Amino acid sequence: MSDRAGQACALTVLAPIERGRQDLLRTLLQGLPTGAESPLARAPGTHFARWVVVPQLVYQGPPQKRDELDLAYLMFTSNFDGPLEPYLDALCGPMGEAADAIWGCCIGWPGLGDPASAKAYLLRNRLATSLFVAGYPQARLPEVLRALELRERVTRFAIGAQGQGAESLALAWRQEFGGP
Amino acid sequence: MSNVEGKARAITVLSPVRPGWPLWLHGLFFAGTHLTFSLKKLQQLSFIHYARWAIVERRWPGGDRPRGKRQRYRYLLFESNFNGSWDEYIDAFSEVVPTRIRLIWGSSYGFPGPLPVEPFKAYIRKNELPIDHYYSAYPAATTTEVISALEVARAFESFIARSRGLAGADFKRSYEDFLFEVQHHL
Amino acid sequence: MNPARPLQLENIQGALLRGYRLPLATYLFLTVEAPASARLWLGEMAEEVLTAAPWEAKPDWALNLYVTYAGLGVLGVPESALATFPDDFRAGMAARADLLGDTGASAPEHWEEGIGGPDVHLMVMLSGADRRLTDERRRWLRDSLERAGGLGVLSEQRGGALPGNREHFGYADGFSQPPVEGFEDDRPRPGGGAPQKQGGWRPIRAGEFVLGYPDEEGVSPPEPAPPVLGRDGSYLVFRKLAQDVVGFRAMLDRAMDVYPFSEELLAAKLVGRFRDGTPLDRLPDGPDPSLVADPDRNNDFRYADDPEGLRCPVGAHVRRANPRESMPFQGKLVNRHRILRRGITYGPPLPEGSPEDGQDRGVLFMCFQASIKRQFEFVQAQWFNDGNAFRLGDDKDVLLGDHDGTAKTLIPGRPPTLISPLSRLVSTRGGEYFFCPSIAALRHLSAVGA
Numbered sequence: 127m128s129d130r131a132g133q134a135c136a137l138t139v140l141a142p143i144e145r146g147r148q149d150l151l152r153t154l155l156q157g158l159p160t161g162a163e164s165p166l167a168r169a170p171g172t173h174f175a176r177w178v179v180v181p182q183l184v185y186q187g188p189p190q191k192r193d194e195l196d197l198a199y200l201m202f203t204s205n206f207d208g209p210l211e212p213y214l215d216a217l218c219g220p221m222g223e224a225a226d227a228i229w230g231c232c233i234g235w236p237g238l239g240d241p242a243s244a245k246a247y248l249l250r251n252r253l254a255t256s257l258f259v260a261g262y263p264q265a266r267l268p269e270v271l272r273a274l275e276l277r278e279r280v281t282r283f284a285i286g287a288q289g290q291g292a293e294s295l296a297l298a299w300r301q302e303f304g305g306p
Numbered sequence: 307m308s309n310v311e312g313k314a315r316a317i318t319v320l321s322p323v324r325p326g327w328p329l330w331l332h333g334l335f336f337a338g339t340h341l342t343f344s345l346k347k348l349q350q351l352s353f354i355h356y357a358r359w360a361i362v363e364r365r366w367p368g369g370d371r372p373r374g375k376r377q378r379y380r381y382l383l384f385e386s387n388f389n390g391s392w393d394e395y396i397d398a399f400s401e402v403v404p405t406r407i408r409l410i411w412g413s414s415y416g417f418p419g420p421l422p423v424e425p426f427k428a429y430i431r432k433n434e435l436p437i438d439h440y441y442s443a444y445p446a447a448t449t450t451e452v453i454s455a456l457e458v459a460r461a462f463e464s465f466i467a468r469s470r471g472l473a474g475a476d477f478k479r480s481y482e483d484f485l486f487e488v489q490h491h492l
Numbered sequence: 493m494n495p496a497r498p499l500q501l502e503n504i505q506g507a508l509l510r511g512y513r514l515p516l517a518t519y520l521f522l523t524v525e526a527p528a529s530a531r532l533w534l535g536e537m538a539e540e541v542l543t544a545a546p547w548e549a550k551p552d553w554a555l556n557l558y559v560t561y562a563g564l565g566v567l568g569v570p571e572s573a574l575a576t577f578p579d580d581f582r583a584g585m586a587a588r589a590d591l592l593g594d595t596g597a598s599a600p601e602h603w604e605e606g607i608g609g610p611d612v613h614l615m616v617m618l619s620g621a622d623r624r625l626t627d628e629r630r631r632w633l634r635d636s637l638e639r640a641g642g643l644g645v646l647s648e649q650r651g652g653a654l655p656g657n658r659e660h661f662g663y664a665d666g667f668s669q670p671p672v673e674g675f676e677d678d679r680p681r682p683g684g685g686a687p688q689k690q691g692g693w694r695p696i697r698a699g700e701f702v703l704g705y706p707d708e709e710g711v712s713p714p715e716p717a718p719p720v721l722g723r724d725g726s727y728l729v730f731r732k733l734a735q736d737v738v739g740f741r742a743m744l745d746r747a748m749d750v751y752p753f754s755e756e757l758l759a760a761k762l763v764g765r766f767r768d769g770t771p772l773d774r775l776p777d778g779p780d781p782s783l784v785a786d787p788d789r790n791n792d793f794r795y796a797d798d799p800e801g802l803r804c805p806v807g808a809h810v811r812r813a814n815p816r817e818s819m820p821f822q823g824k825l826v827n828r829h830r831i832l833r834r835g836i837t838y839g840p841p842l843p844e845g846s847p848e849d850g851q852d853r854g855v856l857f858m859c860f861q862a863s864i865k866r867q868f869e870f871v872q873a874q875w876f877n878d879g880n881a882f883r884l885g886d887d888k889d890v891l892l893g894d895h896d897g898t899a900k901t902l903i904p905g906r907p908p909t910l911i912s913p914l915s916r917l918v919s920t921r922g923g924e925y926f927f928c929p930s931i932a933a934l935r936h937l938s939a940v941g942a
Contacts, residue, residue, distance in 0.1 A: 129358070136358045138383065142369045155438035160311060166441040174356060174387040177439040178318050183381070184433050186416030190322055193378040199366065201318070201435075203385050205356040234370020251367035253383065256360035257335040257410075259348050261449040265456055273455035274447050280458055281492045284485060285900060285910045288750040292478040299481065303466075313880075350820055352883065389880055391873075393866070401824040422711045450883045482907050489908040490800060490883070 129256050132263025135208035138253040141232035142197040151231040152179055165225040169217040171207035171267050200232055207266040218244040309437040312445025317386050318435040322379040327413030331361055334409055347403050355449050357386035382414055389448040396427050454491035461488045499674045499698055503724045503930045506542040507556040507834055508860045509675050514619040515653040516626045517836045521606050521646045522614040524566045529642025535938030552621035553629050558728050558926035563613030568941040576717040580864040581727055585923045591869060593877040593894035598920040606647025607732055607922030615926055651836035651856045659837050660735045660853050664769040668791050670830040671695040683791030686823045687816055696830050701860055702726055708827045724930035726860045729868045731923035734854040737842045740917050747911045761903045762890045764808035772804035801904045806882045812875045812889050831859040831867050864925055892918050
């Protein structure tokens with residue numbers, strides 16, 4: 127099984143959607159705020175995540191025989207900082223009402239009021255075997271965010287520091303980045 | 307468009323695997339993971355944040371219901387977070403790692419081969435799932451920007467350590483070394 | 493390697509395969525008011541079009557004709573055929589503004605009338621060797637339009653080469669064009685084509701530029717229908733690009749506050765060639781007129797041993813336009829994004845040191861390709877208006893970038909030089925996507941519906 131690369135982890139969950147609730151689910155998903163307000167932002171260590179509704183399987187034509195799902199499925203995938211169990215604990219903790227309403231459209235969802243069962247539900251419905259490629263497998267999310275901000279600051283500093291004499295340079299550096 | 311978040315782009319593709327092939331895929335994934343044979347070129351392409359191939363077994367997860375229908379086939383799920391345009395992404399896959407693409411998707415019904423690229427794009431489009439909600443923790447940063455930022459952070463720590471206690475011309479020289487080291491990452 | 497069938501040179505318009513290097517050009521943008529008369533005129537003009545057939549002596553004037561998607565419809569091409577044309581061409585340039593970085597001052601709402609848009613149906617390009625001849629041909633052309641009736645002139649754009657074949661920022665241009673496989677390739681000059689592993693260069697497959705031939709993927713991409721209309725044709729991108737010469741000089745001036753070397757070298761670092769054309773990758777220290785004058789050397793470089801851009805910065809203009817061996821995988825990420833450029837400067841030069849004179853000057857940019865989206869639009873959006881492909885984050889090309897006042901560029905070195913902020917130096921004044929029909933296609937269009 128490999129859903130790890132370095133310390134980066136991947137998780138994919140497939141859960142059947144209650145008959146007749148697909149449209150509601152889609153509406154809920156498309157109405158979610160994006161970016162920092164997304165419910166998926168609340169699970170610490172999440173780099174990228176998505177919800178995808180799988181309404182039906184696509185028939186490729188002969189020689190394949192038709193193969194249909196009897197229910198639509200909700201797919202959830204997350205790329206996060208491992209390990210898995212603490213992440214799921216965090217996911218099932220503060221994810222909030224919006225996420226509960228979304229999972230609530232799926233068959234057998236115990237509700238976030240019972241986080242241990244919710245976690246067990248996700249574990250039970252996850253996909254195992256995979257090949258996983260990560261662009262920067264060693265970097266945890268806080269490190270990535272700090273580094274992105276630092277890069278901005280160093281660039282701004284470097285632009286302004288050009289042509290400065292040694293004394294004013296050292297002073298300007300200390301003002302921006304602190305230090306002895 | 308739901309598969310776009312800032313500069314991040316998401317793609318999800320599901321395709322039916324021909325009987326007899328899943329064992330091959332399992333082996334491939336095992337080899338790929340433990341021998342890293344397939345990963346280097348993909349990483350060189352440098353616009354992939356994270357990409358994953360997974361197999362969905364014939365009985366899809368049940369939620370909580372009693373075991374229900376068994377599907378005819380296993381399915382190959384591909385999902386990726388990348389930068390740049392969809393066309394460029396598929397072009398690059400086709401042109402640069404066609405063998406690997408064939409090894410992985412060759413076992414799926416309807417796969418026309420990685421090259422020429424137009425039929426492959428049509429195949430991906432046909433089997434691509436629109437994304438209902440996409441989240442990125444750093445939508446303004448591309449993969450190479452993240453990698454560059456991590457380099458800057460590393461060099462920064464190093465510079466802080468070695469310039470401690472330096473003053474005047476010595477500090478400036480050390481700073482210039484730091485700048486020279488990170489210039490390609492700014 | 494030869495194409496599957498030889499290039500039908502008598503059927504392909506000359507401007508597509510040849511840079512005429514005639515110093516004057518006039519572009520008439522026409523609207524069709526009466527389709528029947530327009531078709532007659534088109535039929536007449538089709539016989540005057542200069543083709544790509546070999547010359548005995550270089551002609552001193554040339555005529556070429558182009559059609560927009562709207563124009564095809566107005567001339568009577570049926571819906572079933574119109575539907576076979578690609579999305580990018582059908583949308584037209586104004587609809588692609590966000591993709592192309594035509595924002596702010598370059599946005600379509602600020603464009604000049606009559607260069608693009610749904611009323612522009614045809615464009616005639618007249619090239620000439622001297623003023624007298626060009627004026628005479630222009631009169632002849634206008635007379636023919638009057639006689640025919642049914643066609644209105646929406647605008648006229650006039651271009652003229654500057655002394656030394658420089659463009660308005662002062663750079664000599666025109667050194668690098670992709671040689672087309674199967675066209676005069678008995679002696680392709682080093683540098684324009686695709687770099688080969690063993691050190692040579694090969695021409696680019698004809699299908700990257702001309703419809704109906706195998707392209708770099710080895711297949712003939714889909715052509716518009718019917719074959720007589722699509723085959724041997726191409727797509728033309730026309731853009732009137734105004735250059736802020738005073739702004740450019742001021743930017744150089746300000747950058748000299750922090751650049752430790754000469755202004756000549758700084759100017760070279762931004763573009764990738766010294767202003768006389770000496771390529772930085774070959775000669776990083778200074779211009780060399782004898783090298784520039786030698787077509788076997790002035791374009792023979794590949795960046796392969798300078799991945800860090802210490803000689804020619806990775807973000808320099810010509811390196812962005814054609815990354816050569818900067819990209820990994822032996823050209824696989826480059827060869828399908830080449831364009832054939834055929835533009836000309838317009839407007840009077842601004843002498844060095846002069847203040848802003850309010851005159852309009854710049855380049856009437858033209859390029860040909862088999863796929864607007866994969867070639868022109870890709871280079872514009874991914875290589876000029878972004879830097880991610882080169883690991884430069886969102887750094888844009890200094891000259892063409894749609895800078896919003898916060899951007900920067902970095903010239904590698906010890907120490908590196910950072911230039912910021914950057915402002916827009918080139919603005920789009922108008923443009924359109926055209927189809928460049930073959931001679932047979934022009935005749936077909938003149939008889940459509942008959």
